[in-house]
Amino acid sequence: MANEKKINYVLLGLLSHESLTGYEIKKRLDTRLRLFWNASYGSIYPTLNELEKDGLVKKEELEEKGRDKIRYTITEDGREVLKAWLEKTAVKDELRYETLLKLFFGSEIGEDITLEHIHRFGEKIEKELPFLKTSVSQLKEPDLEEEHKYIMLTALFGVKVYETYLEWCKEVEEVLKAGGKKDV
Amino acid sequence: MANEKKINYVLLGLLSHESLTGYEIKKRLDTRLRLFWNASYGSIYPTLNELEKDGLVKKEELEEKGRDKIRYTITEDGREVLKAWLEKTAVKDELRYETLLKLFFGSEIGEDITLEHIHRFGEKIEKELPFLKTSVSQLKEPDLEEEHKYIMLTALFGVKVYETYLEWCKEVEEVLKAGGKKDV
DNA sequence: TGGCTCATGTAATCTGTTACATGATTCT
DNA sequence: AGAATCATGTAACAGATTACATGAGCCA
Numbered sequence: 001m002a003n004e005k006k007i008n009y010v011l012l013g014l015l016s017h018e019s020l021t022g023y024e025i026k027k028r029l030d031t032r033l034r035l036f037w038n039a040s041y042g043s044i045y046p047t048l049n050e051l052e053k054d055g056l057v058k059k060e061e062l063e064e065k066g067r068d069k070i071r072y073t074i075t076e077d078g079r080e081v082l083k084a085w086l087e088k089t090a091v092k093d094e095l096r097y098e099t100l101l102k103l104f105f106g107s108e109i110g111e112d113i114t115l116e117h118i119h120r121f122g123e124k125i126e127k128e129l130p131f132l133k134t135s136v137s138q139l140k141e142p143d144l145e146e147e148h149k150y151i152m153l154t155a156l157f158g159v160k161v162y163e164t165y166l167e168w169c170k171e172v173e174e175v176l177k178a179g180g181k182k183d184v
Numbered sequence: 185m186a187n188e189k190k191i192n193y194v195l196l197g198l199l200s201h202e203s204l205t206g207y208e209i210k211k212r213l214d215t216r217l218r219l220f221w222n223a224s225y226g227s228i229y230p231t232l233n234e235l236e237k238d239g240l241v242k243k244e245e246l247e248e249k250g251r252d253k254i255r256y257t258i259t260e261d262g263r264e265v266l267k268a269w270l271e272k273t274a275v276k277d278e279l280r281y282e283t284l285l286k287l288f289f290g291s292e293i294g295e296d297i298t299l300e301h302i303h304r305f306g307e308k309i310e311k312e313l314p315f316l317k318t319s320v321s322q323l324k325e326p327d328l329e330e331e332h333k334y335i336m337l338t339a340l341f342g343v344k345v346y347e348t349y350l351e352w353c354k355e356v357e358e359v360l361k362a363g364g365k366k367d368v
Numbered sequence: 369t370g371g372c373t374c375a376t377g378t379a380a381t382c383t384g385t386t387a388c389a390t391g392a393t394t395c396t
Numbered sequence: 397a398g399a400a401t402c403a404t405g406t407a408a409c410a411g412a413t414t415a416c417a418t419g420a421g422c423c424a
Binding site for chain 2: 006009010013016017032033035036037038079082083086087089091092093094095096097098099100101102103104105106107108109113114116117120121124146147149150151153154156157160161163164165167168171172175176179
Binding site: 003005007039040041042043065066067068 | 387
């Protein structure tokens with residue numbers, strides 16, 4: 001009860017920025033939001049229909065570039081529901097890293113394989129960093145869109161945290177490699 | 185299919201360190217592992233029974249301090265299954281922060297409430313930090329338990345990352361407060 | 369004696385993903 | 397021509413939480 005699903009608010013939030021199709025919403029989730037949220041078509045499309053039934057968004061069927069699309073626009077009611085949620089203090093911040101799980105149990109499998117996991121983790125992070133850095137520098141410019149400031153701050157979170165991840169990876173390598181030498 | 189449930193391995197991993205009851209497993213999850221994993225009794229107890237049925241753990245019903253307990257011990261088969269999973273490269277690292285979601289849509293609600301969310305986020309982090317720091321310093325000492333090294337490294341992750349969170353919080357406050365002044 | 373912690377478990381429910389289904393358009 | 401992308405959707409399934417249920421021991 002205290003923990004209602006967030007997908008409704010994610011969609012309302014994205015639609016508060018601009019009118020979008022379900023497909024475009026998925027793209028936003030896979031780019032700007034992928035750092036801290038994700039969702040599949042299997043939850044996006046049914047939720048959009050629910051929101052429409054509840055009068056929180058209105059749909060507009062149209063043809064664009066020879067393609068049938070359904071574009072959704074937030075209503076005043078939808079904006080009110082979104083605001084009410086944004087005001088709520090209860091939040092759940094959850095980190096679920098299988099990499100840390102495997103490290104935690106690393107003594108069972110040894111340093112070599114554990115180091116490989118850490119290495120792969122670092123590579124994934126390094127691959128993500130440029131995208132985040134670009135986002136920050138693009139959104140940092142003072143522009144007309146007030147919302148860019150907020151989006152930039154989430155990307156900044158990514159940059160700072162991911163850089164810390166990389167530092168940590170180095171430390172882990174040092175500790176585990178040093179541990180390996182002791183056995184020689 | 186590529187994404188099988190992890191709870192089995194979490195329990196096997198914890199039992200690879202020491203024999204435990206379901207209740208004790210929950211306590212481990214709520215302390216040492218809460219940074220990067222969690223689970224409820226509703227998944228722990230049924231999973232323990234499954235693992236026993238599959239011969240990966242063996243149960244021992246006993247009375248301790250006048251209380252009925254069921255203590256589980258990992259079997260050789262269980263250890264093999266755990267190792268096979270630890271060797272696998274596929275990992276899913278997922279961060280799901282409602283705080284970042286609310287920040288992302290912050291333009292809809294404004295700076296004041298958004299700053300409150302950030303403030304509350306920082307407070308939660310500050311509350312967690314001492315526990316993580318204590319863990320690192322306690323586990324850093326070279327001791328007999330090889331596994332402590334690995335556990336320490338996960339706590340070190342927490343310390344470094346949480347300190348970065350706090351730095352980021354300060355930056356967010358600066359940016360949003362500066363933005364507020366512009367309107368005056 | 370009353371509340372908290374210890375201790376184990378189940379059933380209903382929720383939330384979401386995966387896999388499937390379909391078909392048009394655009395790019396190479 | 398074929399592959400990739402655009403575009404929307406459903407049904408089955410998985411994984412897990414929440415609430416409920418029960419009861420003993422410990423502490424104030």
